[in-house]
Structure formats: structure tokens, C-alpha cells
Amino acid sequence: xxxxxxxxxxxxxxxxxxxxxxxxxxxxxxxxxxxxxxxxxxxxxxxxxxxxxxxxxxxxxxxxxxxxxxxxxxxxxxxxxxxxxxxxxxxxxxxxxxxxxxxxxxxxxxxxxxxxxxxxxxxxxxxxxxxxxxxxxxxxxxxxxxxxxxxxxxxxxxxxxxxxxxxxxxxxxxxxxxxxxxxxxxxxxxxxxxxxxxxxxxxxxxx
Amino acid sequence: xxxxxxxxxxxxxxxxxxxxxxxxxxxxxxxxxxxxxxxxxxxxxxxxxxxxxxxxxxxxxxxxxxxxxxxxxxxxxxxxxxxxxxxxxxxxxxxxxxxxxxxxxxxxxxxxxxxxxxxxxxxxxxxxxxxxxxxxxxxxxxxxxxxxxxxxxxxxxxxxxxxxxxxxxxxxxxxxxxxxxxxxxxxxxxxxxxxxxxxxxxxxxxx
DNA sequence: GGCGTAAAGTTAACAGCGTCAAGCGACCCC
DNA sequence: GGGGTCGCTTGACGCTGTTAACTTTACGCC
Numbered sequence: 340x341x342x343x344x345x346x347x348x349x350x351x352x353x354x355x356x357x358x359x360x361x362x363x364x365x366x367x368x369x370x371x372x373x374x375x376x377x378x379x380x381x382x383x384x385x386x387x388x389x390x391x392x393x394x395x396x397x398x399x400x401x402x403x404x405x406x407x408x409x410x411x412x413x414x415x416x417x418x419x420x421x422x423x424x425x426x427x428x429x430x431x432x433x434x435x436x437x438x439x440x441x442x443x444x445x446x447x448x449x450x451x452x453x454x455x456x457x458x459x460x461x462x463x464x465x466x467x468x469x470x471x472x473x474x475x476x477x478x479x480x481x482x483x484x485x486x487x488x489x490x491x492x493x494x495x496x497x498x499x500x501x502x503x504x505x506x507x508x509x510x511x512x513x514x515x516x517x518x519x520x521x522x523x524x525x526x527x528x529x530x531x532x533x534x535x536x537x538x539x540x541x542x543x544x545x546x
Numbered sequence: 547x548x549x550x551x552x553x554x555x556x557x558x559x560x561x562x563x564x565x566x567x568x569x570x571x572x573x574x575x576x577x578x579x580x581x582x583x584x585x586x587x588x589x590x591x592x593x594x595x596x597x598x599x600x601x602x603x604x605x606x607x608x609x610x611x612x613x614x615x616x617x618x619x620x621x622x623x624x625x626x627x628x629x630x631x632x633x634x635x636x637x638x639x640x641x642x643x644x645x646x647x648x649x650x651x652x653x654x655x656x657x658x659x660x661x662x663x664x665x666x667x668x669x670x671x672x673x674x675x676x677x678x679x680x681x682x683x684x685x686x687x688x689x690x691x692x693x694x695x696x697x698x699x700x701x702x703x704x705x706x707x708x709x710x711x712x713x714x715x716x717x718x719x720x721x722x723x724x725x726x727x728x729x730x731x732x733x734x735x736x737x738x739x740x741x742x743x744x745x746x747x748x749x750x751x752x753x
Numbered sequence: 754g755g756c757g758t759a760a761a762g763t764t765a766a767c768a769g770c771g772t773c774a775a776g777c778g779a780c781c782c783c
Numbered sequence: 784g785g786g787g788t789c790g791c792t793t794g795a796c797g798c799t800g801t802t803a804a805c806t807t808t809a810c811g812c813c
Contacts, residue, residue, distance in 0.1 A: 348761090348762095364658075365656065366656065366658050369798085369799065369800085370799080370800065370801085371798085371799085371800095379762070379763090380762070380763055380764080381800085381801090382762075382763070382764085382801080382802085383761080383762055383763080385800095385801075385802085386760095386761065386762075390800080390801080391799095391800060391801090443656075446712075446717070447654070447656075449572065449573065449650075449654075449715075450714075450715045450716055451571070451573050453715070453716075453717075465719060468719075487726060489719075489721070489722060490722050490723065490726050490727055490730055491730060493718060493719065493722050493727060494709065494727060494730045494731060494734060496708075496712075497705075497708040497709040497712045497713075497718070497727070497731075498704075498705035498708050498709065498731075498734065499708065500708040500711070500712060501703075501704040501705050501706065501707040501708020501709065501711065502701065502704040502705065502708065504707070504708065504711065505653075505703075505704045505707060506704075507657075508656075508657045508660070509657055510653070510660075511700060511704070512672060512675075512696075512700065514696070515696060515697050515700050516697065519694060519697050520697055520700060520701060520704070523697055523698060523701045524701060524704075524705075527701060527705065527734070527738070530737055530738075530740070531734070531737075533737070533740065555790085555791095576769080576770065576771085577770080577771065577772085578769080578770080578771095586790095586791075586792090587791070587792055587793080588771085588772090589772080589773080589791080589792070589793085590790080590791055590792075592771095592772075592773085593789095593790070593791075597771080597772080598770095598771065598772090
């Protein structure tokens with residue numbers, strides 16, 4: 340909610356907040372330290388942002404746009420749908436690993452922190468996902484007839500997210516090579532193009 | 547660090563903490579409310595746990611054991627390695643979706659909260675992953691010769707984690723059917739059994 | 754030029770957080 | 784029965800996000 344108020348201070352707050360986030364991480368993102376560095380008081384921030392969450396949401400929006408730019412660049416560099424899909428996956432993973440602080444507030448924050456995130460921003464953010472859907476559809480062509488590509492594209496995203504988030508969180512066994520895992524994740528995305536997904540019914544039928 | 551102190555209060559604290567976590571979620575997990583419900587003061591908790599983190603770690607350990615039990619049950623019910631792998635995936639997803647609060651503190655907590663998590667517990671917790679490795683190896687047999695199954699098993703885990711965590715966080719488009727996504731995630735695990743992973747080199751070579 | 758008004762920012766406070774040092778009361782042991 | 788220790792409480796510190804009330808600044812207008 341951009342009030343009709345001094346926009347210069349708003350910018351300054353956002354700039355400092357971004358720097359604090361990137362340099363010191365999310366837990367260091369507190370109102371008083373930000374205010375101190377901006378050169379105003381903590382309560383002044385509330386003249387420009389409804390709450391701390393609103394400030395974080397502004398940072399999330401920045402991150403979403405940055406991600407969108409990188410995905411679009413990957414898309415533009417690809418020759419075939421299949422190539423583009425591979426580049427999308429790689430770009431998504433790179434974005435997360437190179438901007439872990441952004442990635443964290445964008446996708447790893449506790450739900451309660453996101454409850455107030457405006458629905459419209461949410462919808463816009465999710466549009467980044469459409470790239471996956473779109474290229475998946477293009478790559479599969481008519482072979483996609485009886486497949487739910489929206490769900491499959493979502494699965495591609497959630498799988499990539501799992502890899503990124505656990506790597507960022509430092510929860511992957513140190514013996515596992517990071518690059519190798521990334522390559523496997525990319526390969527897994529391409530694997531989704533192969534024939535119809537294997538049906539587990541023969542196993543499931545066993546009950 | 548289980549001090550040689552009144553173990554009854556320790557139990558009571560842990561029981562209340564678990565209930566608060568499950569009923570009110572992680573953000574409600576605060577020292578004073580827990581103490582109030584236990585019938586002691588907040589500082590008393592420090593006689594039994596080094597810190598709030600240590601208390602959370604104890605809950606994480608409980609969750610890890612619960613997960614381990616369910617994975618073992620899935621393993622026992624499976625007829626073939628392939629069937630077991632499918633059941634493992636399904637059990638993992640179910641555990642997360644049915645115990646979102648446990649899952650959150652186990653795998654979705656901010657890294658800084660986990661820094662103090664004892665290395666030994668960490669190692670023990672990761673053993674749950676070995677089930678995936680083990681069944682992947684069994685299912686692939688000699689075909690796995692030139693594949694890094696440790697990394698591949700890790701990828702299966704991270705992919706499942708991505709799906710679980712984003713579902714828990716409520717970040718999946720409402721138009722996507724939850725069960726369908728889960729089925730796709732299970733199918734994706736089984737897909738990792740198909741021939742050698744598709745090589746993206748033909749695309750990558752394009753640079 | 755001085756006044757009135759509205760905006761912009763400050764001070765002080767509230768309730769809650771995790772945590773720590775000191776103190777109190779009951780029990781055991783010599 | 785006096786000393787010591789265990790189990791717990793009291794009170795406090797510094798931090799958090801946030802609000803209400805106050806002060807300062809800026810600007811239009813007569």
C-alpha cells in the first residue's frame with residue numbers, strides 16, 4: 340500500500356533492508372537495525388510499510404521479478420522446447436543457490452509469515468511457473484494428450500524446490516557433490532518428457 | 547544433555563511441548579506458555595533443556611523416529627524392491643502431510659535454528675534416507691553399475707521433500723489436486739528406475 | 754510576513770520473546 | 784541440628800514488532 344508519502348525514504352528503507360537481508364540473512368532483518376542504518380527511527384518505517392511483513396513482501400516481489408528475468412533469459416537462449424526446459428531447470432536451481440537469502444524469503448518462509456501476502460502478487464509470482472508448463476506442453480506435443488500438464492509442471496517445480504531448499508539449508512550430506520545433485524535434478528526434469536510415466540499400478544494392485 | 551535431574555518434569559515439558567506444537571503449530575512454541583501449561587516457570591525448563599533449541603531438537607528426534615517407523619513399515623509391506631521403493635515414497639509423503647508440524651521442525655526450520663543440532667542425531671536421522679538408497683540399489687541391480695546411487699537417492703528425497711514442503715506451506719495452486727500431485731511424485735520416484743537417465747548433453751552441447 | 758494546517762518523524766511505551774544470575778525452600782547427611 | 788545440594792522461582796536484561804501521543808517540518812494562503 341504505497342501511501343502518498345515521501346518516496347525517497349521508502350526507497351532507502353527498501354535498499355537497506357535488501358542489503359541487510361543479503362549480507363546478514365533473514366534472521367538479522369529487524370526493524371530497529373534497519374532504521375538505524377537508514378538514519379531514521381523504527382516507527383518511521385511504519386509510515387511507508389504497514390508492517391514488517393509488508394516490507395518483506397516488497398523484497399519478495401523484487402526476488403520474484405529477478406527470478407522471472409532469469410527464467411525468461413534461459414527461455415530465450417534455448418533452441419528447442421526440450422532445451423528450453425533444461426535451461427529453465429538450470430536457471431531455477433542457479434537462482435536459488437546464488438541468491439539463497441532471496442530464495443528463503445520467497446519460498447521457505449513459515450506459512451504464517453505469508454498469510455498476508457497479497458493475492459495479486461501471489462498470482463503474479465506463480466506466473467513464473469507457467470514457463471515450465473508452457474515448455475513441457477511444447478516439448479511433449481500431441482503426446483501430452485492424456486496427461487495433466489499443469490500438475491506435472493507443478494511437480495517439476497516442487498522437485499526443483501526440494502533440491503534447492505535442502506541445499507540452501509545445508510541439510511545435504513557433505514559427501515554428496517553439490518553439482519552432481521544439480522545435474523541429476525536437471526536430468527530428472529528432462530526425464531519427465533520420456534514416454535508416459537511408469538504406472539505403479541502393478542505394485543499398487545498388490546495393495 | 548539429560549541432566550541427572552527430576553525426569554518427571556522433563557517428560558511433562560516434552561509432552562506439553564509436543565501438544566502445543568501439534569495443536570497450535572511451531573510459532574506458538576514458546577517457553578512461557580509451555581511452562582504455564584506444565585505448571586512451572588519458564589526458567590525451570592532450562593533445568594532440563596539447555597535451550598529452546600535443545601527442546602526442539604528433542605521433538606525433532608521424536609519425529610525422526612516416527613518417520614523411521616513408518617518407512618520401515620512400508621519397507622516390510624513391499625514385495626519387490628520396486629514395490630518397496632514406491633511404498634517408501636508414499637509413506638514419506640504421507641508422513642509429511644499427516645504430521646505437518648513435525649515435518650516443519652524436522653525439515654523446514656531455518657538453518658540457524660539447526661546449527662546446534664547434535665551431529666550424532668543428525669547422522670541417525672539421515673539413516674532414514676538409506677532406505678531409499680538401499681531399495682534403489684536392489685531394484686536396479688547390476689544396471690546401476692555406473693550410477694551414483696547415493697546422489698540419486700538423495701535426489702529422490704529432495705524431490706519428495708519439495709512436494710511435501712510446498713503442500714504443507716499451502717503454496718500450491720488450489721487448482722492442483724493434492725492427491726494427483728502426490729501420485730505424480732510417487733511415479734517420479736519410480737521413473738528413476740527406468741534406463742540410464744536421459745543425458746542432456748545434446749542440449750547442453752549447444753551451450 | 755505570519756498564521757493554520759497537514760504531513761513527517763520522534764519519543765515513550767506495551768507485551769512478548771529467549772535467557773541468565775541470584776535467591777529461596779525443602780531435603781539429606783554427618 | 785548445621786551445612787550442602789537439588790529443584791525451582793523471582794526478577795531482570797536486551798531484544799522483538801507495534802501503537803499512541805507528541806513534536807517538528809513544510810507549505811499554502813491571506
